[in-house]
Amino acid sequence: MSRAQPTLWDDQRTTLPDAIDMTAQSLQAYGPQHDHWAIAYSGGKDSSATLTVIMHLIETGRVSPPKSLTVCYADTRMELIPLAHAAQQMMARLRDRGIDVRIAVAPMDLRLLVYMLGRGVPPPSNSFRWCTRQIKVEPMQAVLAEMLFSTPGTILMLTGVRIGESAVRDARIALSCGKDGAECGQGWYQEVLPEAAGIRGRIATLAPILHWRVCQVWDWLMFEAPALGWPTTDIAVAYGGDEAAEINARTGCTGCPLASRDVALETVLKNPAWAYLAPLAGLKPLFRELRLPQWRLRKPGVDAEGNVAAGKNKQRMGPITLDGRRMGLERVLGIQGQCNEAAARLDRPLVDLIDREEEARIRELIAAETWPQGWDGDEPTGDVPLDLVYRDGLVQPLLVR
Template sequence: MKLQSLFGGARLQMDESIDMTLTSLLAYGPTHRHWAIAWSGGKDSTALLTLVMHLLDTGRVPRPETFTVLYADTRLELLPLYVSAGVIQHELRRRGVDVRTVMAPLDKRFLVYVLGRGVPPPNNNTLRWCTRQIKVDPMAAELRRLVGDRGEKVLMLTGVRQGESAIRDGRIAMSCGRDGAECGQGWYQETLPDQLCDTLAPLLHWRVCHVWDWLMFHAPAPEYGGWATSGVAEAYGGEEAEEINARTGCVGCPLAQRDTALDAVLAQPEWAHLAPLKEIRPVWRELRRPQRRLRQPGGEARADGSLSKNQQRLGPLTLDARRWALGQVLGIQRRVNEAARAEGRPPVDLLDAEEEARIRDLIEAGTWPQRWTGEEPRGDVPLDAVFADGSVQPLLPWDVEAAG
């Protein structure tokens, strides 16, 4: 029996969804000789990747001249997804697919940037540097390389979904899914230069339950390619996925309200050893406190010499704060991996030896973000208040006493 939908007809069933995906690939695929797929290892892009592989392998979609998989590795992937992505990558390579790992350069990676350079963890208000730096820019750079190799525009396939309501609202556009993207899903589409690629979002109309069914039952079956995708579905909370519609992001994402994806993973006994990862977000919260940071003393000017609006802003992490946080992250990693070893489970790799060494070097060299020298006062030191118009309100005696 078909379920009634809000738009009067029947809800899209799985095979109808696949047919629409097939139609979009047949319509737009032949317009490009070279295809690429942006694969985050998350549920939507993994469903797309394995479905496209199935359609190509069975000849239902003609093979492009080249097909390149761009695997986006933020270095902060949720471990079950990372493990599944590794197995799938291995299988793709075995089948002769060109798989390229896309990762930010060492100094731009999240943990090196925060703990080495001292840039505070991102927040939702003023400082959200991470998406561009660890996801968008590396993907754009790899895409530029790819287009350079191929000598012409490529068709970039993305796993962006808007759900079937997009059909009802007339918003569905099989050729491009620029709108409705959010971090971890179609992030690069908003900013990648148009001339490098055209984008196609063949799962735009898929419901989350279709994604779940594909990953859990279809893709692992031999007739669909025998892919190791059930671990991806389970990482989202298994059958609960439809209810919570969980999205994964980086482990310990400072912008998330809750660790929904990590909580779903920890509820599974085989991943319980990852519990110390819950302590990462409190580390980021602690690092936002004034006593962990420097503050501009007042009188900061713009390039044109006028006073900047945000006087006495809080800035980078003190060197001590960075050393403290590095110890915390390494401690979390060590505890997870001790448990992993004891239980014969996969270890986490929050910080590898190269990253740790680079962080220590940057701290020892007293590295500061642009426009900071390290001579500024700590954020909790009481100061005369300086305003954007240049007026100064001297520190009152009881402010000093309170701070003392």
């Protein structure tokens, strides 16, 4: 087997102290330009490392503190239980230190399970990926907009973006690494956020651990941060425990409909302390089932008078039927109930996929026969045989009715 092409940096791999020094330099270079800092916190490994190392650098005097520091936690309501549990502990530690912690959560009707089971929107897919924007990005933008409305001056948003986390992200960083006066080695600094957020020009972003390797992230989370009193051990468990550095796993929502396998949950369930969460493995099969034709409405393609519908996809599959939503709701509540029965017996963290308020809202939307825009609810279900309508408007009648 041929060895990798040698480079000038083969003997110059940074250590964790080197990486922390570079993070401190990055914060000292750009931090003083902004009176107010906000840390984007998701509970994952990179954002947790970013949050705790910044707190450490400020508390040890290696980085000058801003006039105000706010931590914005993105609560998708679908996080892996170990990560959500660690996040709650982390936020409690922050509040004890006097840090302003704000929760970015989607409005009730836009939360993933309420949107699916109440309004009937089918589970997200790679061709219809509505979840990330709706339950994570937009709630965070709303919190930032609220901060800017009540805060004079500009805000520096600190993120856990790292090179090596994804090929797409690396390409984006490579195209803009020198943007807005940023220098290589001083983090990924940008003065731009989407226009849609209504906050352009008053907020900048900085990725102070951009240069950290994944092994350095694990060393910090598994050894350094816990020694400083930060509850990051459960985070490592969610990613594979002692094998996390080798697995280099990424996590998403519990039962993520976009992933072919729920590797993160599988990894968590291997740990005896979290094995009681095994019923959560039923979420992914449920989401797949809710995509099936018998649980979906479908556009017929022609109306009662024989007029062909407009548009290219004339017989597109649509929302989840009312019966499908009821079935889905009971299945999720059943999964949650099984987990919590075991949690109560073992004195372990509870599962909160659907709380009482969300359940009531889902049932209210179902009772009101709520449908997504463009659907009336009287369309046939997807498993009903129909005359085939082609894109050009030609109709091929069924041979047998």
